Amino acid sequence: MPEEINLEIYNADPLTEDVSDEAMEAAPKTYAPLDAAAESQADLSAEMKALGDAYAQALRNGAPAEIQPRLDYAPYRSSVLRHPTKDLHHADPETIELYSPAFGHMDVHALEADLTIQHNGEPLGERIVVSGRVLDGDGRPVAGQLVEIWQANSAGRYIHKRDQHPAPLDPNFTGVGRCITGADGSYSFTTIKPGAYPWKNHLNAWRPAHIHFSLFGQEFTQRIVTQMYFPGDQLFPLDPIYQSIVDQDARDLLVATYNHEQTQPEWALAYNWDIVLTGSKRTWTENEALGAEGDDHE
């Protein structure tokens, strides 16, 4: 791991798992007993289908498309007590909300965009390059802004002590990356394709392989955290988190595209994924319009 990368970033949280050799040996190696009382995938799938069918019917009856996930989406059981029951209150953004925190190369080292070089050896798994652009709702590049990602390793295990999945940790993979977008809004991460990941929402619940993305725009109203998926995943119809976006066209927006032209021979598969933030509510300065934000911006 290059010394320039701030290791403290990775160790800032007390929940961070110790990935020393000792800790690796202490990792759980047994399977948890299956919970006979847990709900089945069939039950969950029926619930999701009913919600999806009702939405499709509403669309046919002229209802507007729902672009964002439903906050109230009972098939994701943890959402039941964690969604507001009152409608979001419409507000016109005020001054502070019309600007975004500024990040730059002071905040993020260029090497943080390569998740495969953070340790002494090569991580196990399928090496991939994920790249794309961050755009605002008007199609303008979001330049000089922070992109953060985190993910499971190739075996589907997160470096987190609450992750009890008995899959191996990889001493050469942490699964955290950051970068600052270029003048054209571009970002690129080199990483390992994450594995599917089991969770306890219901019996035999598996998350499709995904990478968490955290994004800032030029206005705080554009702040978003989301997940990128891989094309053709057979777990899509079974996953309540992906299905919480009831509109097929909208949830398709979370799926990356495989790009063979950018795939590097003998090295890495390439995926492309563009992220569109909500529309701008402020008139941009000339510098922003030119994509000149970053360290020198005042």
Next chain:
Amino acid sequence: MSKLTPTPGQTVGPFYGFALPFTKDRELLAPGSPGSIRLQGTVYDGAGHPIPDAILEIWQADTEGKVPHHTGSLVRDGYTFTGFGRSAVGNTGVFTFTTVNPGPTEEGAAPFISVAVFARGLMNRLFTRIYLPENEEALAADPLLSSLDPERRKTMIARRDADGGLTWDVRLQGEGETVFLDFEGSSQ
């Protein structure tokens, strides 16, 4: 109106803890430095239980009401006020920031701190505001607060602690449910 369809959000999930926190993430300035205050609170679910896996971000003007444009939130130099902070809650659902009282960004405006809330089980981030409790006149004139009934309005106004700090809780659901904001109009 947007020309492109925005990418949908997704839950932050349970495993942000090794990724999103960073050194001094919740210290917009050093604790104990002149003018610094503690901003603290608890995140609750619809059963009134603290949520142990939520993470909050704040974004605010400085004491003069100026919007910061400085980089350096992730690697703080100890002197530059960047206006941005991030605090994961602990096991008891409590978050803490060290910051300053924001000034009004316009003459007579009610000062507030902008907030984004993320949690496992929360499908998409939620926006809200923390208004300072002083200056009744400005609060009464605030376009957002004056559009809310008194019970709901209270959820966006912090309490001033004896030590000069602010206490403000997040209730995702149920009695005293925090007012969360939609800046987009009908498209969520």
